[in-house]
Amino acid sequence: MFTIFRFTFREAFTRKVLLVSLIMAAVFLGLYWTGVYYAVKDIEKAHNQLLASVIYPQLLLFGLYFGSFIVSFLTILSTAGIISSEVESGVIQAVIPKPIRRSEIVLGKFLGQGVFLAAYAALLFASIYAIIYTKTGIRPAGSGEAALLFSLQPLVLMSVTFLLSTLTTTVASGTVAFMLYSVAMVGGFIEQIGGIINNLSLKNAGILSSLIMPVDSLYRKIVYVLIPPASNPISAVQQMGPFGSSAEPSVWMITYSILYVLAFLCLSLHYFARKDI
Amino acid sequence: MSLAIQTNDLTKYYGSHVGCRQIDLSVSRGQIFGFLGPNGAGKSTFVKMLVGLIKPTSGSASLLGAGLGNIESRKKIGYLPENFSYHEWLTGRQLLDFHASLYKMDRGTRFRRIPLVMDLVGVSGAAGKKVRTYSKGMRQRLGLACALLPDPDLLFLDEPTSALDPLGRREVREILVGLRERGKTIFLNSHLLSEVEMICDRVAFIRDGSIIAQGDPGEMGADRMVVELQLENITGGLLDKIKSSARIISSGGNTVRVAVKNKEEIPALAEAVVSGGGRLYRMAHEKVSLEEIFISLLKEGD
Numbered sequence: 001m002f003t004i005f006r007f008t009f010r011e012a013f014t015r016k017v018l019l020v021s022l023i024m025a026a027v028f029l030g031l032y033w034t035g036v037y038y039a040v041k042d043i044e045k046a047h048n049q050l051l052a053s054v055i056y057p058q059l060l061l062f063g064l065y066f067g068s069f070i071v072s073f074l075t076i077l078s079t080a081g082i083i084s085s086e087v088e089s090g091v092i093q094a095v096i097p098k099p100i101r102r103s104e105i106v107l108g109k110f111l112g113q114g115v116f117l118a119a120y121a122a123l124l125f126a127s128i129y130a131i132i133y134t135k136t137g138i139r140p141a142g143s144g145e146a147a148l149l150f151s152l153q154p155l156v157l158m159s160v161t162f163l164l165s166t167l168t169t170t171v172a173s174g175t176v177a178f179m180l181y182s183v184a185m186v187g188g189f190i191e192q193i194g195g196i197i198n199n200l201s202l203k204n205a206g207i208l209s210s211l212i213m214p215v216d217s218l219y220r221k222i223v224y225v226l227i228p229p230a231s232n233p234i235s236a237v238q239q240m241g242p243f244g245s246s247a248e249p250s251v252w253m254i255t256y257s258i259l260y261v262l263a264f265l266c267l268s269l270h271y272f273a274r275k276d277i
Numbered sequence: 278m279s280l281a282i283q284t285n286d287l288t289k290y291y292g293s294h295v296g297c298r299q300i301d302l303s304v305s306r307g308q309i310f311g312f313l314g315p316n317g318a319g320k321s322t323f324v325k326m327l328v329g330l331i332k333p334t335s336g337s338a339s340l341l342g343a344g345l346g347n348i349e350s351r352k353k354i355g356y357l358p359e360n361f362s363y364h365e366w367l368t369g370r371q372l373l374d375f376h377a378s379l380y381k382m383d384r385g386t387r388f389r390r391i392p393l394v395m396d397l398v399g400v401s402g403a404a405g406k407k408v409r410t411y412s413k414g415m416r417q418r419l420g421l422a423c424a425l426l427p428d429p430d431l432l433f434l435d436e437p438t439s440a441l442d443p444l445g446r447r448e449v450r451e452i453l454v455g456l457r458e459r460g461k462t463i464f465l466n467s468h469l470l471s472e473v474e475m476i477c478d479r480v481a482f483i484r485d486g487s488i489i490a491q492g493d494p495g496e497m498g499a500d501r502m503v504v505e506l507q508l509e510n511i512t513g514g515l516l517d518k519i520k521s522s523a524r525i526i527s528s529g530g531n532t533v534r535v536a537v538k539n540k541e542e543i544p545a546l547a548e549a550v551v552s553g554g555g556r557l558y559r560m561a562h563e564k565v566s567l568e569e570i571f572i573s574l575l576k577e578g579d
Contacts, residue, residue: 003375003378003379007375011364011366014366089362090358090360090361090362091362091363091364093330093358093360093362094356094357094358094361094362094363094376094420094423095379096328096329096330097328097329097330097351097354097356097433098351098376098379098380099348099349099351099352099379099380099381100348100379101348274332276291276325276330276331276332277325277330277331
């Protein structure tokens, strides 16, 4: 398993999608830094502490929301073909007959890809956090927990995409994974609006989408971890808008997300063990 | 002699479509075994079942005395797939190092085996180049090097010379014969019947997923003969007469080629030609080539 793990981790660095994601991340971080720089400059000039306490956390959330989008983009594009592309090209035909179990191939690839994506997400989180800290001086508590949750996001999306790659073609698995990700994003917005206007149907629709794909709930949990309502009298204002979180996802949603990853890993193991190549 | 491969009723269905049906096959150690059949006959399905790429629907098999999927026995099995494809971003040496690690070889063994097999298949000069820069022939040689890495006791080769020029084919034949001399067993899937005939100790023919004949290629040819007839007045009636005493392989112009089971059937064939109104100018018999056996067996099933 360690051979496949090491190989997958190494292979991840050779893919073009990594280069694209790095360029995207660099462009994003550059724009983000510029935006934060000028926003902070204007707010400091106005000496408006109230405005700063509302806007600065919003800037952090904005960065994390779109950072999470970039990580998801890399996750789907780099995982969609993790099994299927090797089946399609025939590369795997020379690997399976070797003295290794199929489960070792799945576990090695899953862990190699998972560690790579989690590390990428953690680095992006650290970059966004560093920009906010150096420019605004705010240092939200719970950054370690938030970084872990931020790194869990790609693992959730990866687990589904991994199973799809085991079952179907690269194009099909990428397409379905993007659709599921879209469901999560739209569901997250709907739930946020439902929370603001206190509409139960909208909230339930959001919860259902979170059960199908819990990526957005993890993001909303990160928001709550970084900006806990009890710590700040104006947190209700901070939590308004598309990047906030009108209701805190329970700890069960984190448990559910972890079980979700494990369940899809088990399904991948199950189906790959029976797959005819 | 102990068996390298033994299968009992090995069967694979893809839904209602038959891949292989009740294959019983025994291959002794130290042999080169040729597995022949037309496209879609089930050759690759059979090999893929043996190397663990496809799960059999029913039946059983053992390789080197162990059941299918046995991890320890796989350490002594090499496989070159028909559609050889490898990680293109690696160099030839890195690729072999990866495969060596899959074989769980220690560093010393890798250090010794990798240059040895690269040299053996003739890709040492490109060891440091990316696989993506290799020609198709070089890739096939590299695939063969991967299969030879563990110094396998049992080697499965699916069309191992399909991308090679005549010189390359000869080199591969020499490698295979050399391996046999060292007691290795080689299971060879190939369309190149002349090649198979040159090196195989035993062959089996598969058609529509079932084995229709197997044996020593020499012996299989010995009980069959091809007779070439130079004739005039070839009519439908004459051909029917010939069919009553032999099986027609081909007919065109004034030449009819037929297969008979043995020499003793030749006089009866001549009588049939004459009684059918044919004017016989020449009659020559020859030993049946593997290709003739192959075609003849395929026609028998039609």
